[in-house]
Amino acid sequence: MIQFDNVSKRYxxxxxxxxxxxxxxxxxxxxxxxxxxxxxxxTLLKLTMLMERPxxxxxxxxxxxxxxxxxxxxxxxxxxxxxxxQSHHLLFDRSVFDNVALPLVIAGHDSREVSRRVRAxxxxxxxxxxxxxxxxxxxxxxxxxxxxxxxxxNKPALLLADEPTGNLDPELSADIMNLFEQFNQVGVTVxxxxxxxxxxxxxxxxxxxxxxxxxxxxxxxx
Amino acid sequence: MAKVARRDTKQKGxxxxxxxxxxxxxxxxxxxxxxxxxxxxxxxxxxxxxxxTWMVIGIALALPAALYLALGSLEQLSSGWDGSARVSLxxxxxxxxxxxxxxxxxxxxDGEIAAIEYISAADALVEFKSISGYGDVLDALAYNPLPAVxxxxxxxxxxxxxxxxxxxxxxxxxxxxxxxxxxxxWVQRLxxxxxxxxxxxxxxxxxxxxxxxxxxxxxxxxxxxxxxxEIVVTKLVGATDAFVRRPFLYTGWxxxxxxxxxxxxxVVVALLWLGGAVARLVGLYGGDFALLLPGPxxxxxxxxxxxxxxxxxxxxxVTRHLGAIEPx
Numbered sequence: 001m002i003q004f005d006n007v008s009k010r011y012x013x014x015x016x017x018x019x020x021x022x023x024x025x026x027x028x029x030x031x032x033x034x035x036x037x038x039x040x041x042x043t044l045l046k047l048t049m050l051m052e053r054p055x056x057x058x059x060x061x062x063x064x065x066x067x068x069x070x071x072x073x074x075x076x077x078x079x080x081x082x083x084x085x086q087s088h089h090l091l092f093d094r095s096v097f098d099n100v101a102l103p104l105v106i107a108g109h110d111s112r113e114v115s116r117r118v119r120a121x122x123x124x125x126x127x128x129x130x131x132x133x134x135x136x137x138x139x140x141x142x143x144x145x146x147x148x149x150x151x152x153x154n155k156p157a158l159l160l161a162d163e164p165t166g167n168l169d170p171e172l173s174a175d176i177m178n179l180f181e182q183f184n185q186v187g188v189t190v191x192x193x194x195x196x197x198x199x200x201x202x203x204x205x206x207x208x209x210x211x212x213x214x215x216x217x218x219x220x221x222x
Numbered sequence: 223m224a225k226v227a228r229r230d231t232k233q234k235g236x237x238x239x240x241x242x243x244x245x246x247x248x249x250x251x252x253x254x255x256x257x258x259x260x261x262x263x264x265x266x267x268x269x270x271x272x273x274x275t276w277m278v279i280g281i282a283l284a285l286p287a288a289l290y291l292a293l294g295s296l297e298q299l300s301s302g303w304d305g306s307a308r309v310s311l312x313x314x315x316x317x318x319x320x321x322x323x324x325x326x327x328x329x330x331x332d333g334e335i336a337a338i339e340y341i342s343a344a345d346a347l348v349e350f351k352s353i354s355g356y357g358d359v360l361d362a363l364a365y366n367p368l369p370a371v372x373x374x375x376x377x378x379x380x381x382x383x384x385x386x387x388x389x390x391x392x393x394x395x396x397x398x399x400x401x402x403x404x405x406x407x408w409v410q411r412l413x414x415x416x417x418x419x420x421x422x423x424x425x426x427x428x429x430x431x432x433x434x435x436x437x438x439x440x441x442x443x444x445x446x447x448x449x450x451x452e453i454v455v456t457k458l459v460g461a462t463d464a465f466v467r468r469p470f471l472y473t474g475w476x477x478x479x480x481x482x483x484x485x486x487x488x489v490v491v492a493l494l495w496l497g498g499a500v501a502r503l504v505g506l507y508g509g510d511f512a513l514l515l516p517g518p519x520x521x522x523x524x525x526x527x528x529x530x531x532x533x534x535x536x537x538x539x540v541t542r543h544l545g546a547i548e549p550x
Contacts, residue, residue, distance in 0.1 A: 108253065
């Protein structure tokens with residue numbers, strides 16, 4: 001599903017974020033990406049969803065070499081990827097429902113389809129009763145679940161998460177991870193960047209550890 | 223049960239969010255409709271700010287629009303001469319009325335003359351008394367000081383000023399004619415002035431339109447700044463440039479259209495207010511002249527032109543600033 005071949009990324013500031021990185025994530029796999037801040041986790045996610053381009057090497061997502069995708073192909077590429085952010089990136093000028101509906105509206109679904117899918121996604125994260133509220137009125141954990149609902153509402157084949165539990169207490173974090181597991185169980189490929197080692201240590205998934213832009217230890221299998 | 227199963231497969235088919243062309247077109251239209259009204263509602267939600275922008279555009283457009291209409295009124299005034307000159311032949315005192323009438327008849331046969339009007343000295347006096355208000359003074363005179371006049375309309379084919387001048391010179395040499403005068407010069411002067419006025423208004427309109435574009439560009443730039451977060455998020459979840467651009471273009475359109483409406487109101491109010499005074503002034507000179515209010519087509523042109531200006535300004539701002547906002 002995701003393949004990196006000798007990918008290097010050097011920012012214009014001179015910072016070397018990734019250094020000849022190669023790995024492969026199979027479809028329907030769930031993988032954790034760990035490492036200190038600045039180890040290149042975010043860069044890896046950004047390259048995957050074309051927020052950045054590699055300085056060298058090639059990135060493949062879902063069988064497509066991202067090098068072949070021009071600027072105008074970026075929106076279509078992103079519509080097949082669900083993303084969850086630590087700072088959840090919700091819009092506070094509209095309801096929970098409208099936040100979750102955004103990817104569907106952008107993709108041009110009709111309003112009946114939109115409300116059906118939004119309710120299904122909100123139901124999945126347990127927030128169906130809050131659809132009319134403004135996300136600013138929700139707790140941190142609830143806001144993160146709205147972000148997850150928005151990421152999965154378009155039924156993407158790939159789900160990326162950047163520190164999704166960064167601001168949450170352990171119990172809520174476990175809930176969030178549990179949600180990701182459920183999506184993985186229905187066939188979604190999940191890649192989660194996190195530094196919460198205690199949380200993922202007892203979960204039976206592959207862990208990739210980044211350090212200074214390289215995989216710092218042999219990739220652990222299940 | 224069967225229904226449920228079918229729905230299930232449909233859901234799987236939509237896994238990659240593929241949508242058909244018809245559905246895309248429908249969604250595109252729906253998105254336009256939605257954004258069109260949403261951007262208007264957004265402007266109306268902050269009536270104070272929006273009104274300021276509308277007034278700025280309105281005032282900038284009202285000035286050239288009002289001048290243009292005033293010029294149109296002037297043109298209407300001068301069109302009574304349908305662009306051609308009249309030659310007045312003042313006859314000698316010694317020419318009797320019969321001789322004058324005969325001369326007029328003879329002149330009508332001239333190929334370079336289209337029409338003739340004979341005004342006897344007595345008729346001229348009556349007319350002059352009625353419009354000048356000097357009736358009593360004229361009554362006191364022992365004789366009629368006015369000469370008889372033959373007003374000659376040159377034939378249409380005398381297009382150039384030289385040809386007309388030649389005709390005037392020829393008629394001036396006729397025996398009964400004291401003096402031949404061409405009433406063309408002031409018409410020519412008026413036309414020259416109106417032409418100058420038209421150019422000045424066009425230049426002014428161009429500069430003010432440029433001003434409106436810049437105002438619009440700046441307003442939209444601020445709107446883009448205010449909605450930076452939203453733009454980033456929509457781009458992250460796969461919005462195309464067109465989708466991101468759309469609300470701002472509609473915002474520009476509404477700003478422009480509202481500005482056009484403001485300009486229209488300013489122009490109409492100003493013309494109505496000035497109209498009475500102008501009528502009184504012109505009435506004192508014995509003229510018949512009214513300021514023209516904008517007609518339906520002119521009003522429509524003002525509104526649409528303003529809307530298009532707003533759209534253009536928004537387009538400029540959007541192409542300049544939207545590309546710079548990318549998710550980081």
